[in-house]
Amino acid sequence: xxxxxxxPFDPLDMAxxxxxxxxxxxxxxxxxxxxxxxxxWLSEIMLQQTTVQAVIPYYHKFLADFPSVEALxxxxxxxxxxxxAGLGYYSRARNLHTAAIRVVEDFDxxxxxxxxxxxxxxxxxxxTAGAILSIAFDRKAPILDGNxxxxxxxxxxxxxxxxxxxxxxxxxxxxxALTSEERPHDYAQAIMDLGATVCxxxxxxxxCCPLESLCQARRQGLEQxxxxxxxxxxxxxxxxxxxxxxxxxxxxxRRRPLSGMLSGLWEFPSRLLSAEQAPGQVASELLKEGGExxxxxxxxxxxxxxxxxxxxxxxxYATVDAVGLVSESEDRWLTLAELSLLALHGAHKKIVPxxxxx
Numbered sequence: 505x506x507x508x509x510x511x512p513f514d515p516l517d518m519a520x521x522x523x524x525x526x527x528x529x530x531x532x533x534x535x536x537x538x539x540x541x542x543x544x545w546l547s548e549i550m551l552q553q554t555t556v557q558a559v560i561p562y563y564h565k566f567l568a569d570f571p572s573v574e575a576l577x578x579x580x581x582x583x584x585x586x587x588x589a590g591l592g593y594y595s596r597a598r599n600l601h602t603a604a605i606r607v608v609e610d611f612d613x614x615x616x617x618x619x620x621x622x623x624x625x626x627x628x629x630x631x632t633a634g635a636i637l638s639i640a641f642d643r644k645a646p647i648l649d650g651n652x653x654x655x656x657x658x659x660x661x662x663x664x665x666x667x668x669x670x671x672x673x674x675x676x677x678x679x680x681a682l683t684s685e686e687r688p689h690d691y692a693q694a695i696m697d698l699g700a701t702v703c704x705x706x707x708x709x710x711x712c713c714p715l716e717s718l719c720q721a722r723r724q725g726l727e728q729x730x731x732x733x734x735x736x737x738x739x740x741x742x743x744x745x746x747x748x749x750x751x752x753x754x755x756x757x758r759r760r761p762l763s764g765m766l767s768g769l770w771e772f773p774s775r776l777l778s779a780e781q782a783p784g785q786v787a788s789e790l791l792k793e794g795g796e797x798x799x800x801x802x803x804x805x806x807x808x809x810x811x812x813x814x815x816x817x818x819x820x821y822a823t824v825d826a827v828g829l830v831s832e833s834e835d836r837w838l839t840l841a842e843l844s845l846l847a848l849h850g851a852h853k854k855i856v857p858x859x860x861x862x
Contacts, residue, residue: 510660510674511681512660512718512720513718515681515682517718518659518682518715518718519682519683519684519687519691521714521715521717521718522691522694522695522698522714522715523684523687523690523691523694524714525694525698525714526690526693526694526697526698529697529701530690530693530694530697531556531697531700531701533547533556533560534547534560534563534564535547535563536693539639539640539641539642539689540640541615541617541636541640541641542572542573542615543567544635544636544639544640545603545615545628545636545640546563546566546567546600547559547563548632548635548636549596549599549600549627549628549632550562550563550566550591550596551649552593552596552627552632552649553592553593553650554591554592554593556700558591559591562587562588562590562591565587566587569583569587570584570604573604573607573608573613573615574608574613576600576601576604577601577604577605577607577608577609579601581598581601581762581768582759582762582768584597584598584600584601585597585598585762585767585768585769585847586768586847588600589769589847589848589849590850590853592850593811594765594766594767594768594769595627596627597768598626598767599626599627600627602626602627603625603626603627603628606624606625606626607625615636615640617637617640617641617643618637619633619634619637619645622636622637630648631646631647631648631649631652633645634646634647634648634692635647635649635692635696638683638688638689638691638692639689639692639693642687642688642689643688644683644684644685644688645683645688645692646676646679646680646683647679647692647695647696648675648676648679649696649699650699651695651696651698651699651700651703652679652695652696652699653666653675653699653731654666654699654703654705654731655695655698655699655703655715656675656678656679656682657675657721657730657731657732658703658708658719658720658721658722658726658727658730658731659678659715659718659719659720659721660674660678660720661720661721661723661724661726661730662674662675662730662731662732663726663730663732664732665731665732665733665734666731666732666734667734698713698714698715707728708727708728710722710727739809739812739813739814740813740814741813741814741815741816742776742813742814742815742816743776743777743783743815743816743817743818744774744775744776744777744815744816744817744818744851745774745775745777745783745786745787745790745817745818745819745820746771746772746773746774746817746818746819746820746852746855747772747773747774747787747790747791747820747822748772748803748819748820748821748822748855748858748859749772749773749791749796749821749822749823749824750821750822750823750824750859751823751824751825751826751837753839753840754837754838754839755772755837755838755839755840755843755859756772756773756835756836756837757770757771757772757835757836757838757843757846757848758770758771758772758773758834758835758836759834760849766849768847769847769848769849770836770846770847770848770849770852771848771849771851771852772852772855773790774790774817774852775789775790777818783802783818783820784800784802784820787800787820787822788800791822796822796824798822798823798824799822800820800821800822801820801821801822802818802819802820802821803819803820803821803858803859804819804855804858805817805818805819806819806851806854806855806858808850808851808854815851817851817852817855819855819858821859840856840859840860843856843859844856
């Protein structure tokens, strides 16, 4: 379907305005200092659903351990997950490792340079592939990440939910039509910067926007109302009990399986609660599995939000005299200092401050 008739301005007018602004205001980011496809791919995966400020220290840590795609492919997946701990959306870490192996085995260590080939890599969708292609290889390819989506919704005053099927077609068409033929490398970074620093979700700085004269939302006074928000889904809450077992200043933790949610990260022994179960009852059952019946004390509660649900954790504490509770190869007894360096997942990381004086 051709949406060219919907253009309220000449599409050729946009790129020069945006690129001139980018020359003055573009951000100096570490992955922009070269065109190494490996580094650009790494940054793009990290930036999926994560802010630049959060990504930068992780980006440097990864490059220190894995300076090349070959180094990443050869690394144990457990190490990759450890370095990723705290960045969230852990499937990205597993995809990163699997994709590195694919690049080494299927592409002889050279990053693919076509859209279709890039999209065969785990974790690389159409927009991420477009970003890698344009930024690393300077080839015209549209991108449609969250920042670009917001810019286009306002630029065209799109008055329908931006994730609807019809909106998706329009947005991709507009993204393709507006992408610079001559400077796709700079254009991709410029439009992402515009969304991140000027055309922000709340209180866009329209007076400083290079596209103000073209923006239909600005012209109609809709810049605060757009993009339209989709219907919010109710986020369920799950109840959990975490059992903190101390033995002579060390605490029992275990690694989660290497598949599934939060794979490869560490946590205290825990279990989900059903509606009719009491935390103390379930904690006692966990203790008995290790042959212990020592008294339990509730030391606090923590909560943590994930993308699709929220977890509320009751933290139960017990002391034992021997370390016989270790029942799995991935169990460890660690001190508080060691726990602070461990790749605990976010919910259980919040438990550690409760252990200073149980």
